[in-house]
Amino acid sequence: MPLGEFELIRRYFAAASCAQGAAGVALGIGDDCALLELAGDEQLAVSTDTLVVGVHFPEQADPFLLGQRALGVSASDLAAMGAAPLGFTLAITLPAADADWLEAFARGLDCMAARCGLRLIGGDTTRGPLSLTLTVFGRLPRGQALTRAGAQVGDLLCVGGALGEAAAALPLVLGQVAADGVHAEALLARYWSPMPQLDLGQALRGRATAALDISDGLLADCGHIAQASAVGLRIELEHLPLSVALREQAGAKALTCALAGGDDYLLAFTLPPAELAPLQQAGWPIQVVGQAVAGSGVQVIDCNGAPFVLSHGGYQHFGPSRD
Numbered sequence: 090m091p092l093g094e095f096e097l098i099r100r101y102f103a104a105a106s107c108a109q110g111a112a113g114v115a116l117g118i119g120d121d122c123a124l125l126e127l128a129g130d131e132q133l134a135v136s137t138d139t140l141v142v143g144v145h146f147p148e149q150a151d152p153f154l155l156g157q158r159a160l161g162v163s164a165s166d167l168a169a170m171g172a173a174p175l176g177f178t179l180a181i182t183l184p185a186a187d188a189d190w191l192e193a194f195a196r197g198l199d200c201m202a203a204r205c206g207l208r209l210i211g212g213d214t215t216r217g218p219l220s221l222t223l224t225v226f227g228r229l230p231r232g233q234a235l236t237r238a239g240a241q242v243g244d245l246l247c248v249g250g251a252l253g254e255a256a257a258a259l260p261l262v263l264g265q266v267a268a269d270g271v272h273a274e275a276l277l278a279r280y281w282s283p284m285p286q287l288d289l290g291q292a293l294r295g296r297a298t299a300a301l302d303i304s305d306g307l308l309a310d311c312g313h314i315a316q317a318s319a320v321g322l323r324i325e326l327e328h329l330p331l332s333v334a335l336r337e338q339a340g341a342k343a344l345t346c347a348l349a350g351g352d353d354y355l356l357a358f359t360l361p362p363a364e365l366a367p368l369q370q371a372g373w374p375i376q377v378v379g380q381a382v383a384g385s386g387v388q389v390i391d392c393n394g395a396p397f398v399l400s401h402g403g404y405q406h407f408g409p410s411r412d
Contacts, residue, residue: 097186097191097214100191101191101192101194101195102179102195102198102209102212105195105198105199105202105209106199106202106203107198107199107202107203107207107208107209108208108209108210109208110208111176111208112126113125113126113127113175113176113208113228114126114175114176114208114210125175125176125210125226127228130230130231131228131229131230131231132228132229132230132231132232132234133175133226133227133228134167134170134172134226134227134228134229134234135224135225135226135227136163136166136167136170136224136225137163137222137223137224137225138159138162138163138166138222138223139220139221139222140158140159140162140220140221140222140223141218141219141220142218142219142220146158147262147263147264148219150262151193151281152190152191152193152194152197153193153194153196153197153200154197154281154282155194155197155221155281156193156194156195156196156197156198156199156200156201157197157198157200157201157281157282158197158201158280158281158282158283159198159221159223160177160198160201160202160205160207160223160225161201161205161282161283161284161285161354162283162304162352162354163177163223163224163225164177164201164205164207164225164285164287165283165285165286165302165304165354166225166302167225167227167285167287167290168285168286168287168289168290168302168356169235169290169300169301169302169356170227170229170234170235170236170290170300171229171233171234171235171290171291171293171294171297171300172227172228172229172234172287172290172291173206173227173228173229173287173291174205174206174207174225174227174287175207175208175226175227175228176207176208176209176210176225176226177202177207177208177209177210177223177224177225177226178209178210178211178212178223178224179198179209179212179221179222179223180212180213180214180215180221180222180223180224181212181213181214181215181220181221181222182214182215182216182217182218182219182220182221183214183215183216183217183219184216184217184218184219185216201282204284205285205287206287207225210226229291229294230294233294233295235290235293235294235297235299235300235358236299236300236317237299237300237301237313237314237316237317237318238299238317238318239298239299239318239359240298240299240314240315240318240320240322240359240381241298241318241320241359241361241381242320242381242382242383243361243362243380243381244298244299244359244360244361244362244380244381245359245360245361245362245365245377245379245380245381246311246322246323246324246357246358246359246377246378246379246380246381247357247358247359247360247365247375247376247377247378248303248307248330248355248356248357248358248375248376248378249286249289249355249356249357249358249373249374249375249376250286250330250355250374250376251330251331251332251335251376252303252307252329252330252331252335252346252347252348252353252355253331253335253339253343253346253347253348253350253353254275254276254279254280254332254334254335254346254353255276255279255280255283255350255351255352255353255354256306256339256345256346256347256349256350256351256352256353257276257334257335257338257339257342257343257346257350258273258276258277258279258280258338259280259350259352261273261276261277261280261338262277262280262281271334272333272334272337272338273338275332275334276334276335276338280352283352283353283354284354285302285354286302286354286355286356289356289373289374289375290356292368292371292373293356293358293360293368296360296361296364296368297358297359297360297364298318298358298359298360298361299314299317299318299358299359300314300356300357300358300359301313301314301356301357301358302353302354302355302356302357303351303353303354303355303356303357304351304352304353304354305351306348306349306350306351306353307324307347307348307349307353307357307378308324308348308349308387308389308399309349309351310357311324311357311387312386312387314357314359315385315386315387316385318359318381319385320381320382320383320384320385321381321382321383321384321385321386321387321388322359322379322380322381322382322386322387322388323379323380323381323382323387323388323389323390324348324378324379324387324388324389324390325378325379325389325390326344326389326390326391326392326397327391327392328376328377328378328379329344329347329348329378330376330378331343331344331347335347344399345399348389348399349399359381360375365377
């Protein structure tokens with residue numbers, strides 16, 4: 090007997106560990122709205138992402154991995170604002186109620202929810218081409234949100250780890266290159282299981298002057314900080330953190346992956362120089378890749394100080410496609 094909408098929700102989502110009660114969630118799945126508790130000196134951070142089959146993931150994507158990725162990329166927006174995770178909703182459009190697919194997807198979603206400290210508090214289901222819309226909620230002290238505006242000339246431009254690995258995994262995900270070897274496994278893990286830097290985001294409250302998460306590529310996303318902050322950003326090619334896995338897999342395209350590949354879901358932020366050492370000494374994985382300068386836009390320079398130019402600067406849904 091085919092599953093109805095409410096039985097589907099009850100069996101695969103309402104029963105999941107991430108849908109059970111938790112601090113900050115006064116009312117979760119089962120009513121017309123969820124109710125969230127906030128202290129009087131806190132603000133609510135909210136972000137929505139949609140992932141569509143054939144655009145954000147291939148049709149034959151493993152549902153367990155897809156569940157992990159869908160929530161991970163959404164929760165990364167909370168990290169970018171310095172918000173502590175609270176809850177999320179899921180609106181899922183399905184071509185059919187396939188029990189095996191749903192069971193695996195729900196497990197992946199639950200796994201990432203546990204890693205991020207997020208609770209499933211509601212959503213919707215409908216029939217149609219596969220798409221996933223997740224809205225994440227976080228909390229943070231009033232006035233301490235990290236935003237894209239605020240970078241100052243002289244600030245360091247930093248990132249939260251090695252760049253380009255998920256972009257290098259894309260040919261493996263699409264089946265264009267055989268996914269074998271130790272490097273392929275590491276890169277695929279970065280693509281399918283992006284771990285939002287939630288703790289780092291909270292550690293940057295009151296320290297970073299501007300921040301965002303890298304989803305469309307370092308160049309494109311730093312452009313948002315430069316514009317919002319009315320500064321220029323200079324990226325120094327020799328300081329880009331490139332892993333051995335990236336270099337081995339991408340070869341000559343490693344720099345393109347790191348600068349414009351996208352899907353890193355690491356934090357990029359500006360930091361007054363005096364704040365760097367205490368954060369690094371505390372163990373945070375901060376890499377300095379450049380600095381904020383007078384002017385506008387983003388410039389990449391090589392070890393000789395000469396401009397380095399890519400053919401494109403990052404992904405846009407309604408702009409030129411990636412190479």
